[in-house]
Amino acid sequence: MFFTYLRRELRRRRKAALVVASGLALGIALVIIVSSVSSGMSKAQDKVLESLYGLGTDMTVTKAAAAPGSSTQRPRFEFDAKGDDSEQSSDRVMVQGFQTLSSTTVDKVGKQSGVADAVGGLSLNVLKVDGQFKRGEFKQNGNAGATGQRGPGGEGGTTQPQGEVQGGGASFDVNSYTVYGTDVTKQDLGPLTSSKITKGRTFKATETDAEVAVVDASYAKQKKLAVGKTVTVSGTKYKIVGVSTADSGDAAANLYIPLKQAQTLADAKNKVTTVYVKAADSQQIDSVKSAIQKNISGTTVTTSADLADTVSGSLSTASDLATSVGKWLSIAVLVAAFLVAGLLTSSAVSRRVREFGTLKALGWKSGRVTRQVVGEALVNGLMGGVLGIAVGLAGAYVVTAISPTLTAQLGGSGGGGGMAGGPGGMGGPARQAASKSLDIALTAPVSLSTILIAVALAVAGGLIAGAFGGWRASRLRPADALRRVE
Known part of the structure; x- marks a missing residue:
């Protein structure tokens, strides 16, 4: 009887059920997209950090930074002197x-x-x-042979040819x-x-x-x-x-x-x-x-979290937006969707006063009426969950297919000794990375945990909407209900 009545009522109120399900679907889809993009941001940052110190490294230990003004080595190059x-x-x-x-x-x-x-x-x-090294060549002037100069000692000196060294x-x-x-x-x-x-x-x-x-x-x-x-x-x-x-x-x-x-x-x-x-x-x-x-x-210890703070550029900006603005936006939309679903369900119960009054007059107890309303709301929530998961997966797929490129600027702060001496340049990544940037393709992977969260939200949305409607239905009295006409 429960499922027969449930199926009939949902079919009879298809438009109302679709509105409730669509509202929940919007909130759930947004949660999936934001979660998948945030996961992609996290993986992108991990890839940036792994490019510096390798997979599986949790921290690095380096020598403490030298005191300011201390002397450092300078490269010296020595070449053999050769005659040719x-x-x-x-x-x-x-x-x-x-x-x-x-x-x-x-x-x-x-x-x-x-x-x-x-x-x-x-x-x-x-x-x-x-x-x-190229030796220069001495070239005489055109008249050097005729007008050569005497060297020291007057007539007895040697003749100095006139000319210049060219090239070399x-x-x-x-x-x-x-x-x-x-x-x-x-x-x-x-x-x-x-x-x-x-x-x-x-x-x-x-x-x-x-x-x-x-x-x-x-x-x-x-x-x-x-x-x-x-x-x-x-x-x-x-x-x-x-x-x-x-x-x-x-x-x-x-x-x-x-x-x-x-x-x-x-x-x-x-x-x-x-x-x-x-x-x-x-x-x-x-x-x-x-x-x-x-x-x-005498050592400096730098963790992956410390180094992550030095990552700047569009990757860092997008990550901040996803974790702050995106998170709160999805929460706000989800809360609004729950409230709208609850209010619409409560409003639908108000329009079914005569129906529920008749059922109570026929012997239905308040608990049974409440369970019927909650069941309808739960089905609407599950429908919204399925629709929201589909839309969310489609949105994540679009982000992965487009694969926008984000730039990660490493060590923009030029931190003290972070990763000093490591690969990547003079003084290690955190010092040299100010001039080093990586282009990372953004993906939006959807994990099983995200899907389970979406299902949980769908059930929660249905229960919240059912709670609104059930509370309204439980307060109806058969005598009052039968006096009202739809």
Whole structure:
């Protein structure tokens, strides 16, 4: 009887049911779209951060920033003096940021409570100068042979030909590229994890001091490098065993070599620039950070959340809008949809006074009438949920299909020591990133949890609307109802 009456009443009041369902659908669809876009923003920011320090890294430990005014190294280039014209080439290998930590710091960090794993890396910047010195040529004047001048001593002096030195000089080209020394025994942590090996292979655990290298795909294309070829860094030839492609499109370094080889190139034995840390529990990152800062002096600990604060540009602006304006807008629309559904249901009950009065006169109790009204409202809510989920999925699909490009400016604040010494430039990402930007394509992934939330909202909307109508129906008295005429 319940379902028969329910089906008949919904069919008889199709327009009213459609209005209630459409209002709920609008609010639910907006919640789905905002949630999916916010999820896409979060993934985009994660991709930006992973391009700096790699997948799975929760924080980095670097040497504390040097005091203002302290002296830093300056690159010096020395060339052999040769009597004839010849090409000259010189490499200057420098530790990025000019600040290093002892390799023992990696072990100290790894022993801290809450640390699941820690690995060290050495980030280098190589300045390569190539060019040629060209000797000038002495050219005599046309009449120099006839009017040569006597040298000192009068007639007995030698004749000085008249003329000038022409041509000569020097022409040099300066190139800069980054090299990252990675611990080949722990390749599941650090910047290289943000790239995929697309050609060749990655390092073997036994190649701790081997002259092998993995080159970034963009750099390999620019310099025409390939697997099997060699690349020379400061006089040492490294065989390219693999080509990596960064997930975000911007790699942490141009070239990756074993950590010991990097330490040898930079004359930085047993030194690292960055310690990459993975926490045992993502909920305890702040406490792990505090423990490291307290127990290991002279270091700066930067978490992924700290680095996220340095991300600016259209990605940051859009993310702020999605999390603030979008969230409150969706809540406001949802609340309005619930109120409208409740008021429309209550109004519909008022127009059905005679009907409900007759049912009560026939023996229906108030509880049964209330359940009937709530059932109708719940079905309207579920219909609105199905419609809202469909519209929300369509909206998320459109955003993903259009895939608007957002720009992320890294380290716009030029923060103190954040990620100092890490890949990406002089002084690490947070210092060099002011001139580094990434273009990220926005997607709007819809998760199962978002769908479940939408279903819950649909049920809640139906129950709220049913509560309005049920309360109104429960107050009806058969005698009063029968005196009214629709």
